[in-house]
Amino acid sequence: MIARARLAIGLVALVAGRMGQAEPxxxxxxxxAYQPQGVDEQGLWALMDEEERRFAQSDMVMREAALQAxxxxxxxxxxxxxxxxxxxxxxxRVPVFNASMSPNGLMQVYSGLLLRVHSEAELxxxxxxxxxxxxxxxxxxxxKTQRSSGDVMAWAFVLANMAPSYDVVRAYRNLQxxxxxxxxxxxxxxxxxxxxxxxxxxxxxxxxxxxxAQVWExxxxxxxADARAKGLKKPRFDRIxxxxxxxxxxxxxxxLTLLARPDAATRDDGAARYRAALAPWLPQLLEDQIKLNDxxxxxxxxxxxxxxxWTAPLWHARGELYRMRGAPRDLVHAAQFYxxxxxxxxTHAEAHRGLGLSLLKSGQTAPGQQALxxxxxxxxxxxxxxxxxxxxxxxxxxx
Amino acid sequence: xxPFLKWGHVMRAILSVLGAAILYCAIGSxxxxxxxxxxxxxxxxxxxxxxxTILVLRPSVRVAEQSTGGLAEPRAExxxxxxxxxxxxxxxxxxQLGNTVIAAPEAYGEDARTVAEHLALFxxxxxxxxxxxxxVGNRLPTKKRDNKAGQFDWSLGPDVAxxxxxxxxxxxxxxHTDDQFGSTGRKMLQIVGAIAGVxxxxxxxxxxxxxxxxxxxxxxxxxxxxxxxxxxxxxxxAMKRVRQLLEDFPGSAIPRDAPSAETPSGGKx
Numbered sequence: 001m002i003a004r005a006r007l008a009i010g011l012v013a014l015v016a017g018r019m020g021q022a023e024p025x026x027x028x029x030x031x032x033a034y035q036p037q038g039v040d041e042q043g044l045w046a047l048m049d050e051e052e053r054r055f056a057q058s059d060m061v062m063r064e065a066a067l068q069a070x071x072x073x074x075x076x077x078x079x080x081x082x083x084x085x086x087x088x089x090x091x092x093r094v095p096v097f098n099a100s101m102s103p104n105g106l107m108q109v110y111s112g113l114l115l116r117v118h119s120e121a122e123l124x125x126x127x128x129x130x131x132x133x134x135x136x137x138x139x140x141x142x143x144k145t146q147r148s149s150g151d152v153m154a155w156a157f158v159l160a161n162m163a164p165s166y167d168v169v170r171a172y173r174n175l176q177x178x179x180x181x182x183x184x185x186x187x188x189x190x191x192x193x194x195x196x197x198x199x200x201x202x203x204x205x206x207x208x209x210x211x212x213a214q215v216w217e218x219x220x221x222x223x224x225a226d227a228r229a230k231g232l233k234k235p236r237f238d239r240i241x242x243x244x245x246x247x248x249x250x251x252x253x254x255x256l257t258l259l260a261r262p263d264a265a266t267r268d269d270g271a272a273r274y275r276a277a278l279a280p281w282l283p284q285l286l287e288d289q290i291k292l293n294d295x296x297x298x299x300x301x302x303x304x305x306x307x308x309x310w311t312a313p314l315w316h317a318r319g320e321l322y323r324m325r326g327a328p329r330d331l332v333h334a335a336q337f338y339x340x341x342x343x344x345x346x347t348h349a350e351a352h353r354g355l356g357l358s359l360l361k362s363g364q365t366a367p368g369q370q371a372l373x374x375x376x377x378x379x380x381x382x383x384x385x386x387x388x389x390x391x392x393x394x395x396x397x398x399x
Numbered sequence: 400x401x402p403f404l405k406w407g408h409v410m411r412a413i414l415s416v417l418g419a420a421i422l423y424c425a426i427g428s429x430x431x432x433x434x435x436x437x438x439x440x441x442x443x444x445x446x447x448x449x450x451x452t453i454l455v456l457r458p459s460v461r462v463a464e465q466s467t468g469g470l471a472e473p474r475a476e477x478x479x480x481x482x483x484x485x486x487x488x489x490x491x492x493x494x495q496l497g498n499t500v501i502a503a504p505e506a507y508g509e510d511a512r513t514v515a516e517h518l519a520l521f522x523x524x525x526x527x528x529x530x531x532x533x534x535v536g537n538r539l540p541t542k543k544r545d546n547k548a549g550q551f552d553w554s555l556g557p558d559v560a561x562x563x564x565x566x567x568x569x570x571x572x573x574x575h576t577d578d579q580f581g582s583t584g585r586k587m588l589q590i591v592g593a594i595a596g597v598x599x600x601x602x603x604x605x606x607x608x609x610x611x612x613x614x615x616x617x618x619x620x621x622x623x624x625x626x627x628x629x630x631x632x633x634x635x636x637a638m639k640r641v642r643q644l645l646e647d648f649p650g651s652a653i654p655r656d657a658p659s660a661e662t663p664s665g666g667k668x
Contacts, residue, residue, distance in 0.1 A: 039474060043463070046475030050461075057515030143472070150468020154588055154599075161595040 028135055029105070030086035041103070041140050048104040055090065055106065062091045062111065070277045071109055071123070074270075078124035079131045079201045087134065095288035097219060101130040103139035114278060115285040115301060116218070118308070120270030121211030125202055125256070132197030138190045145186050149179045184243055191246045192255070199259040208269040209260035216253035222300045223249075229296025275308065286317035295325060315341035316351045323358050334358045349378035353388065360391060369393070436533035437622035437647040438551040445650035448497035454568035454613065456503045456518060458485060459575040462631060465602055467584030477580075477632045484637030485576065492641055496650065500572075506563045513561060520555050521573045525609050528553055529623045553618040555611055562613070570619065571611045574644065578631055579603040604628070608644040620649050 026037055036045040055061070062068075068091055076084035087105040095112040102108075107130055117123045133139070153176060160172035195212075202209035223235050237250035246252075278285075282305075289298050302318050319337035322330040338355035341348050352375040359368030369392045376385055376392075445451065462477035486502075493500045506514045531539045538546055545552065559571060581589070581601030592599045607623040627643055630636030 040472065042475040043473035046478055047473040054515055057512045147466045147468065147470050147472065150466060150470050151584060154468040158588060158592045158595045158597055161597045
């Protein structure tokens with residue numbers, strides 16, 4: 001009983017000590033050439049500055065000046081030119097849906113995100129969310145919360161050890177769960193705040209804010225399609241697991257729909273501009289996605305990109321997806337898809353290659369070799385030219 | 400799938416195991432961490448005062464304060480001080496050894512990527528040495544025989560010769576230090592913990608240093624120490640730290656610190 005009382009007193013004292021610290025108002029981190037304030041912020045920024053030195057030279061970064069400039073432009077269009085100057089945008093070649101923001105203004109945009117959004121407004125919604133983390137100094141608050149949580153837990157651990165009775169151990173475990181749960185809830189609330197800031201930027205930009213919810217609706221459809229392809233149960237988008245770092249997708253979509261300015265629904269979302277700007281990189285983004293060996297999600301992404309019209313790269317990607325899975329029935333479909341790509345663009349060398357390989361594998365030797373010949377004619381210096389040449393009898397010199 | 404992560408996700412992952420970490424700090428024996436190991440490549444000798452030029456790549460220096468709960472709070476000022484003091488101490492000690500230290504020139508474009516790649520590669524190789532060769536019980540089956548024969552054969556490959564500044568130097572030196580100074584709260588916790596019968600450690604002081612041949616890329620010497628001395632935030636402390644890091648440097652005539660203040664050095668593997 002005494003031990004429990006001591007534990008309680010200790011905790012009350014700790015919590016009171018934390019609450020007594022009043023935070024002075026800080027200027028926004030993008031204002032002018034902002035310099036971090038206070039030891040914690042300075043420490044975080046210095047740590048990330050050092051990390052950025054390394055990260056900027058990483059091979060994961062896509063050094064495509066035009067693409068980088070375009071994504072930066074979308075960020076500036078969303079949050080405003082006065083704000084976006086405080087960030088450095090790095091596009092990293094990671095084929096998953098994500099983006100991240102460091103406290104010092106280092107923004108990472110994953111290539112998988114570029115593949116999954118369909119317009120400047122949708123991209124802006126995600127970039128605005130990340131910028132919201134930066135403007136609201138979420139990493140700093142996260143560090144402080146983590147520190148105070150850890151401090152309380154460490155003291156409670158010591159106090160609980162002073163009287164390790166059954167009741168005290170149970171009280172300690174409950175406290176531990178409460179603190180961890182609170183910490184994750186704190187993180188989710190930061191995400192909600194960032195969502196609110198992000199949609200706020202979109203509302204006051206020239207882009208269509210309704211696009212923000214579309215991102216989440218399409219992502220939920222992708223997860224559903226993926227689960228269906230794997231024979232899994234339909235995923236739930238409304239539950240909050242204990243360790244969830246983000247609010248559930250359905251909640252985010254609903255909130256963003258509500259917060260989008262209704263009179264802005266007629267604005268341009270920049271879908272055509274986005275498609276045109278991304279066109280040079282689309283084949284690579286699709287290739288990276290297909291190599292994830294995630295059939296359901298890849299098929300969904302290709303289909304949803306094709307809603308605005310099938311193109312040769314999309315047909316080719318679909319052919320690759322089926323040919324990579326490689327069941328006999330897939331090869332039949334793959335050959336059809338490659339043929340569609342060739343019908344749209346007869347000079348698409350890789351489509352001829354895929355068609356030839358699919359046909360050869362399904363036993364149609366003559367048309368297969370014909371397609372491979374066409375591939376080599378279109379791309380004589382292809383890296384696999386010798387390998388492909390061996391599949392065409394005429395091209396092999398007599399021994 | 401964690402959509403819209405921010406960098407704090409790493410910290411979150413840490414917190415989710417924080418309970419376990421506190422427990423670990425409490426019961427974690429220091430016997431495993433108290434080891435210092437170093438090794439020299441067979442056949443490599445560097446006579447004292449041989450006047451070699453050593454290229455120092457940007458040392459990895461991180462100084463933090465350890466919160467009561469054991470979280471590393473990064474400290475910019477301390478890190479800056481440590482970086483300056485360690486650099487100065489390194490120049491001075493190598494001068495005593497008869498070697499010249501040059502800092503790697505600022506690199507741009509392709510060169511900068513080469514440097515970054517080699518820093519990462521050295522990190523991976525030295526981690527592998529520490530993991531699989533220095534400490535008994537975790538050795539790779541394919542390295543067991545080498546260990547018995549006292550062989551130390553690791554390399555970064557001949558591409559190190561393309562590093563900017565490599566043509567003016569004989570060897571490249573890599574340095575890494577990671578410090579967390581226990582906060583007042585952490586020390587209080589340690590004291591109260593001792594009364595309650597829970598042993599907490601306060602502070603983390605790790606360091607490693609490695610020498611690489613700039614012609615062949617071979618790792619010539621590596622020293623790793625998980626419990627280093629010297630307060631890197633001050634000039635004297637940084638001198639002590641660098642002296643400890645260079646303790647078994649080939650051709651070294653650096654006197655060791657007084658044995659009482661010293662972690663006993665492990666034998667050569």
